[in-house]
Amino acid sequence: MRSDRSQSAPTGLKIAAAAGLAFLHLPILLIFVYAFTTEEKSYQWPPPGFTTQWFAVTWGRADVWQALGLSVQVAAISTGIALVLGTLCAAAVSQTRFFGREAISLLVILPIALPGIITGIALRSAFSLAEIPFSFWTIVLGHATFCVVVVYNNAVARFRRTSGSLIEASMDLGADGFQTFRHVILPNIGTALLAGGMLAFALSFDEVIVTTFTAGQQQTLPIWMLEELVRPRQRPVTNVVAMVVVLATLLPILAAYYLTREGDQIAGAGK
Amino acid sequence: MTPAVAFQKTSRHFGAVRAVDAVDLEIKPGEFFAMLGPSGSGKTTCLRLIAGFEQPTSGSISIFGERAEGVPPYRRNVNTVFQDYALFPHLNVLDNVAYGLMVKGVGKDERHRAAEDALKLVQLPGYGGRKPSQLSGGQRQRVALARALVNKPKVLLLDEPLGALDLKLRESMQEELKQLQKALGITFVFVTHDQGEALSMADRVAVFNDGRIMQVGAPEEIYQRPASRFVADFVGSSNVLPPDFVQRYAGQHRWGSLRPEQIRVRSDTSGDGVAARVVSRHYLGAATKLSLDANGLRLHATLPSGTAVPEDGAHVMLTFNRDQLHLMEEQA
Structure with a gap:
C-alpha cells in the first residue's frame, strides 16, 4: 500500500518531526525572551525579571538608527540593480539562442554557489587593485553580485513558462518593443520580479561576510549586531533589534512565497 | 492588379x-x-x-x-x-x-x-x-x-x-x-x-x-x-509510375502518376492489363483501398463500396484509361 492519506503517522515519527521543528525555531523564541530580560550584562537563564525598558533604550540609540538606515539603503539599491540586470540577463538567456548561452547562465548563478568568503576576498582584492576606496558603493556592489542571481533565477523560471509567441503576438498586433514590455512582458513576470526582489532585499539585509570585506568604516545592521555582542552593556538592545528585524522581514518573505508558489520555486533562497 | x-x-x-x-x-x-x-x-x-x-x-x-x-x-x-x-x-x-x-x-x-x-x-x-x-x-x-x-x-x-x-x-x-x-x-x-x-x-x-x-x-x-513525384506522393497518395512503366503505356520515357480511383481491378486474369497481386486491403467506409504488387511496383487502387473485393494474395488484372495517366513535368 503506497499512500493512505487518512492513516496517521507513527508516534515516533511525529515526535521526531516536532523535535526537528523545535530545534529550528526555539532559539528564535529565546532571542525574543532575552529582549525583555532585566539582566543586561550576560544572557542568564532563567531571566531574573522582565521589563520593556529596552525598547525605549533602543529607540534612543543613534548607532542603531544609523546601522538600520545604511542596511535599508544598501539593500534597496542592490535590489534595484539586481532587478534591472537580472531581468535583462534572464530575458537574453531564455528568449534567444546564442553561442555560450549555457555558460553565461552558469556564470551568472556562480556567485551564489561560491562561499561568501571567496566572493568577499575576491572583491576586496579587486577593489584594492583598482584603488577604489571602500565606501557605501563597494558594499552595494558586493551585495549586487548575489542579489542579481536571485532575481535572475526567478525571472528565468517565469520567462521559460511564458510562451515566446506572446511577444511575437504583441508585435504582430502593432505594439512596439516598449509597449510589448509594458503590456505583455511586465504583467507576466511581475510577480516573479516582486518575489525575487524581496528575497534579494532580505539576503542583502542580513549579509555579513561579503560586507565585512567590502565595507570601510560603515556598519550595516548585522555588522553592528556582531560588534554589540562583545560589549558588556545594554545587551538586550541587540535582542530588541533582532526581534524587530525578524518580524519586519517575515511578512515580505511569506508574501513572496505565496506569490510564486504556483509553479516555480523560489530559487536560490539558500544563501 | x-x-x-x-x-x-x-x-x-x-x-x-x-x-x-x-x-x-x-x-x-x-x-x-x-x-x-x-x-x-x-x-x-x-x-x-x-x-x-x-x-x-x-x-x-x-x-x-x-x-x-x-x-x-x-x-x-x-x-x-x-x-x-x-x-x-x-x-x-x-x-x-x-x-x-x-x-x-x-x-x-x-x-x-x-x-x-x-x-x-x-x-x-x-x-x-x-x-x-x-x-x-x-x-x-x-x-x-x-x-x-x-x-x-x-x-x-x-x-x-x-x-x-x-x-x-x-x-x-x-x-x-x-x-x-x-x-x-x-x-x-x-x-x-x-x-x-x-x-x-x-x-x-x-x-x-x-x-x-x-x-x-x-x-x-x-x-x-x-x-x-514529390507532389504526387505528398498530395494524396497518387501512384507514382516509373519512366519504364510509362513508356510501355504512354509511349514516353517520363515519370507519370495515376490516381488510385482511376485504376480498375478485374479478377479475370485473361486479356489485357497489368498483372498484380493483392497485398492487403483497407476498408475505408465509402471505399476499400487495395495495396497491390505489380511485378515489384507497389500500386494503390480504391474500389467504391458495393463492388466485389478480391481476397488477399489473389491474382488480379489492372486496367486504366490511358488519358488518365498523367505525365509529370519532372524529367526522368
Whole structure:
C-alpha cells in the first residue's frame, strides 16, 4: 500500500518531526525572551525579571538608527540593480539562442554557489587593485553580485513558462518593443520580479561576510549586531533589534512565497 | 492588379540551412491561399517572412505593392493567428481582442465595442469577461481569430490554426473559416501540413519541399496533375509510375502518376492489363483501398463500396484509361 492519506503517522515519527521543528525555531523564541530580560550584562537563564525598558533604550540609540538606515539603503539599491540586470540577463538567456548561452547562465548563478568568503576576498582584492576606496558603493556592489542571481533565477523560471509567441503576438498586433514590455512582458513576470526582489532585499539585509570585506568604516545592521555582542552593556538592545528585524522581514518573505508558489520555486533562497 | 503578397527570389538562410530558397510567389488579393508541405519544408518561414518575424537573406517581399523588407511586424497591416494561439494569459478575452486597438491608442469604449463585434463574428458573444485559461481549445482558436480580425488586416496569416483541434471540431472550423474569408474578402494565407485541409479550403495551393515551391495551382490541378513525384506522393497518395512503366503505356520515357480511383481491378486474369497481386486491403467506409504488387511496383487502387473485393494474395488484372495517366513535368 503506497499512500493512505487518512492513516496517521507513527508516534515516533511525529515526535521526531516536532523535535526537528523545535530545534529550528526555539532559539528564535529565546532571542525574543532575552529582549525583555532585566539582566543586561550576560544572557542568564532563567531571566531574573522582565521589563520593556529596552525598547525605549533602543529607540534612543543613534548607532542603531544609523546601522538600520545604511542596511535599508544598501539593500534597496542592490535590489534595484539586481532587478534591472537580472531581468535583462534572464530575458537574453531564455528568449534567444546564442553561442555560450549555457555558460553565461552558469556564470551568472556562480556567485551564489561560491562561499561568501571567496566572493568577499575576491572583491576586496579587486577593489584594492583598482584603488577604489571602500565606501557605501563597494558594499552595494558586493551585495549586487548575489542579489542579481536571485532575481535572475526567478525571472528565468517565469520567462521559460511564458510562451515566446506572446511577444511575437504583441508585435504582430502593432505594439512596439516598449509597449510589448509594458503590456505583455511586465504583467507576466511581475510577480516573479516582486518575489525575487524581496528575497534579494532580505539576503542583502542580513549579509555579513561579503560586507565585512567590502565595507570601510560603515556598519550595516548585522555588522553592528556582531560588534554589540562583545560589549558588556545594554545587551538586550541587540535582542530588541533582532526581534524587530525578524518580524519586519517575515511578512515580505511569506508574501513572496505565496506569490510564486504556483509553479516555480523560489530559487536560490539558500544563501 | 497588384498582388496581395509577392516574393521575388526570396531566400531565408539560417547558417547553412536554406529554410526558404529563392522562392517566387504571388498571392492574389482576396484569395484563400494554402502553403502545404511537410515540417521543415519552409512554409512556416514563408509565413514569418510575410508577418515580419523573419527578414529575407536575399530577394524581396512586397505586401500590396509596398516593399516589406526591414519593416517591423508592428508596422505591417498583416495579422497572424498563431499555432498555439498565443493569447495573453493575464488579460481577459475582451482585452485580448482589443489589444491591437489599445496599442494604437483607441479609446476604451470604442475598442471594447469593436472587440465585442469581433467576438460576435467568431460566434463567441458574451465571452469577453473570461480568462483564456477558462476556454476550450476551439474557443481559444476563435478568440485568436477575433483578435487578429479586429485590426482589419489586409492579409491574415494562419499558422496551422487547426492543428491542435480534434477531427470533428477541425471540420466545422474549416467550414467556418472558409465562410468568414468569403464574407470579409480578406486575403487569407494558411500554412498546413494536412493535404486534405489545403485542398478542401484553399483557392490555390503552394506545395513546399526543402525550402522551395514544387508546384502552385488550384486544388484540382495539384491533385489531378502533380508536376513532380514529390507532389504526387505528398498530395494524396497518387501512384507514382516509373519512366519504364510509362513508356510501355504512354509511349514516353517520363515519370507519370495515376490516381488510385482511376485504376480498375478485374479478377479475370485473361486479356489485357497489368498483372498484380493483392497485398492487403483497407476498408475505408465509402471505399476499400487495395495495396497491390505489380511485378515489384507497389500500386494503390480504391474500389467504391458495393463492388466485389478480391481476397488477399489473389491474382488480379489492372486496367486504366490511358488519358488518365498523367505525365509529370519532372524529367526522368
